[in-house]
Amino acid sequence: MATEIEVGELLHQRGWRTEFTVAERxxxxxxxxxxxxxxxxxxxxxxxxxxxxxxxLHEAWLLLDDHIVQLWTPQIKALDDRYKAATIEDDGIALDHFHRIPGPDLWWWRRHPRILTGDLGRSLRAAGAIGTDPDTA
Structure with a gap:
């Protein structure tokens, strides 16, 4: 397993635009x-x-030292839970109109925001997404 710096370098070599740190992501x-x-x-x-x-973060977790993973996992899990609460699961149907949806392990691509507002809301609604619209509430 690799250190944070090594993972940042490795993922950059794999095509990420910069050598990110876990904290940045x-x-x-x-x-x-x-x-x-x-x-x-x-x-x-x-x-x-x-x-x-x-x-x-998903890619980094497969490469990072266990102690780094253990340190950051509670915070990421809490953010994931908040994301799930703020989004609606639609198996990626709405987003797939605009971006190829990756494999099922990248579950966040299979959800869209519950609050559909602004340009994103208009685009997703046109693709069949259902949610609340604070602009008209």
Missing amino acids: VNAWAALVSTIERGYGDYIHEYTNDLYCRNW
């Missing part, structure tokens, strides 16, 4: 979850790009 996941809870109104392609912070 956990913070990005936390920021995204908070935004989804309030209502993510940016464009669909920004949203799908933002979801990749969780992909990085």
Whole structure:
């Protein structure tokens, strides 16, 4: 198993745009979850790009030393639970109109925000997503 620095370097070599740290990706996941809870109104392609912070964590977890995994897992699990509460499971049907949905182990791609607002809400609603719309409430 590898250290945080080694994993950042390895994933960068595999195509990630920079040598991220676990803290950076956990913070990005936390920021995204908070935004989804309030209502993510940016464009669909920004949203799908933002979801990749969780992909990085998934890939890193397969490579990291056990003690690092044990240190960060409670925080990531809490964020995952918040994400699940703020989203609706649709097996990726709505997002698949805009982005190829990866394998089933990347479960966060099979959900969409419960609050459908702004550009993201319009795009997902046009793809058949059902949720609440605070813009008209």
